[in-house]
Amino acid sequence: MADITLTIDNQVLTVPAGTTIHQAALQAGITIPTICYHEYCTSNGLCRICVVEVQGSRTLVPSCIAKVSDGMQVQTQTERVLRARKTILEMLSASIDLSEANDIQKLMTEYSASETRFPDAERRDPPLIDDNPMFIRDYSKCILCWRCVQVCAEDDQYTYAINFSGRGFETQISTFYNSPMPETTCVFCGQCVGVCPTGALKPKREFLLELGYSADEIMSLTRSERRRRTKR
């Protein structure tokens, strides 16, 4: 493939065609922050934290999906970019529990984002779903990055157990017809748990350990142990 020459933050560099701005920047030693992006998942440009300013473009451009082009002039740290990133972080924290999203919290500090900028925002606070023995789903922590849906689909598993449901503020990751997970096509590979950036998806035993159960208590909660106890 042909090579492309562009400028990022006044550095001129040449990369293969098809490279994203985000990857190109990495090669130049410039890190553009990301949230929904995952190196081993398909990028979708959902969270928009990775936006950059491209000369001639009316809007800010999501660098995780935008491909480089010849002569492109990219700025990753302009005031407009920084304000957009800060606002995204503040809006996320206004409605979602980010207490276990370490990477996002680091960005909050880095961008001096305030958790209280939108005090009247409605919180997304659906009840925790504990419907299977392998993992729990706490969508009050979900930022809708879509990684779980993608690894369940063509990125890895080809199982298609989950997708978005609802629109706008009501959007949530869900099984079809909101069925309990064991009744879906789910094979419990936990690929989704592996890529969740916020602790919304968590192994059941980690969840129980956090609640203060000991290892022995956790193992005594299985069905076969409960059955053994009833028999006695």
Next chain:
Amino acid sequence: MIKPDRIVTTTCPFCGVGCKLQLHIKDDFIYRVTSPFDSIVNHGNLCVKGRFGYDFVYNQQRITTPLIRKTPQKPGQRTQALNLDEWRPISWEEALETVADRLVEIYKRDGSDAMAVYSCAKATNEDNYLLQKMFRALFRTNNVDHCTRLCHAASVVALQMAVGSAAMSNTAGEVIHNDVFIVTGANVTENHPIIALQMKEAIEKHGAKLIVVDPRRIEMVNFAALWLPEKPGTDVAVFSAMAHVILKEKLYNQDFIDARTENFAEFAASMDKFTPEFAEQISGVNREMIIQAARMYASAKNAAIYWALGIPEHSHGTQNALSLINLALLTGHIGRLGTGLNPLRGQNNVQGASDSGSMPWHYPGYQRVDNEEAAQKFERLWNVEPGGLNRKPGLTTTEIMSAVHEGGVRALYIMGENPMMSEPNLNLTRRHMEQLEFLVVQDMFINESGAFGDIFLPATSWAEKEGTFTNTDRRVQRVRQAIQPRGQARPDWQIICDLAKRLEKRLGRPNSAYWDYNHPEAILLEMGKGVPDYAGIRYDRIENEGLQTPVLDENHPGTPFLFSKSFPRGRGKFHPLEYTPSAEQPDEEYPFILTTGRVLEHWHGGTLTRHSWMDDLQPAAMLDINPADAARLGITQGQPVRVTSRRGSIVLRARLTEKSTRGVVFIPFFFAEAAANELTIDVVDPLAKIPEYKVCAVRVSLAEERELRLPDAYQERGRY
């Protein structure tokens, strides 16, 4: 939010894929498992077992002190003690002294033929190497085998006959270089889930075409270009008919046949009778589909064949595997990147247990025990006097069991296996177990077999010891200690060394063999001196990524795919074939064919996963039956049914599913309360001695709820 005390990188203890795991640990509790996304085997993906199925380590039923039976057991009256009340805790000292005394007593009285050992495909290379060394060097017996006999023995024998090697010829990830591949007798999405992901990727993203040849409508059929739904046990007919078409239409690779093979003419003549019409009659597969499959495979640029236990587990398993090998030799689809013959190994270390000599006919490295040169080599390595090692090939797993009688096998040592679940025809196996004079069991739980034991030696789990596993594509990978041993449990290699030293003393074989190792690495180094394929493996070389055998010296980079220049036996040998029907055919009394196998959520004898939260996900055995067959018998979804064969009878719930074709029912074999192997037939392949798990005749009839042994264990599931 929990901060881990440490994160330990190791290798998954379940299937043969060999995924890399990172265990997140808090206060010695593994609470989360992840995998690095750049891991070469699994790219960060795991299946339910690898990600969630490790909690058996902490199960309270686990035995962590040595035990002795309260009531001394006598041959013929041996009982099964599943209840802990029937056992008494003892010290390691007392346990090992007792084991040493009893084993030596029996050996001195009845000789080496009275001794036998089941080694373990779940234990490390080091554990397996030492256990076979103990029995060979100290008890001078070759009665050493493990569960490979029950899974891929026929594939191993066939590959040894035809090419002289017995492993997957390719790296699993090479499937993306196939443009056509055949999956047969392998339900990969459930049994090798990560390889299945790579297969799906090959199809969806790289344009590969898949041919499934399987009596069940497995999930991969959803991704297949062709599905040949053969009647169980008719593989030779189907694959030889493909060869017939390839020969007739001259689609074979003449250059490859001339340069790399022998016995072509004799083979070709034997294929004459395998017309697609003949195969259709026998297998029920439409002749046009056989022709299409033959053309597709033969005219591909790169084609490969993947198979699992649906091929070898037959009374003609060796013939089945040869019919696949013939196809590869005929078309030259072997010895290049993305072409080859790939028996997918089931257990995490079945390849390694075989490589390390846990087999009755071979020393480590597939060197025959009746080969004088090989015997002398191991006599030198193990410090055994010249002529000391037994040259007589030993008994296989199934033969050991049926040799348990006065004048036959008297003492059995079981490391981590569960023959009382995994042998065919369990009622017969039970009678054999009862006849043992002495049984030592080294395991984590008292399973159905351990319950027959005299002494129980508590071993550590994979997370509590160091060592190596060799995965299905011959990659030797590190297993690392992540947590402290539970209770008094000890790593298998340490138990074996401790016992061996006590045996040596009693047998008057001072300083034979050598048993003082300070670390498993020293054991692998010793093994490398006897096994050329492992000669170059060092722990520091496999610190981050495993190496694929053969690794011939310290600088050898490993071997991603085999046979690029030649076959280990020189030329690949074609084998003429005849079609032999399975031993038991359905009839009026027993009208269904029963085929057995695994499900995603469970593992083999059930010793691990049935002591895990995994059991909550899949708590009961189910009979898979085609909805049309079910309707005819008045069976509804979830209804209890009785399944009866000539050997036994079990009751379990029915699951109506198109996964079963008409006339064929399927039962997974993990569940003691409805053990599939009560039904299976104990006939074996004459060459490989592998039992015919995949075909027996059964009757299905309605049963009552109260006949179920665990009526409340039922979980509705939506997965395919």
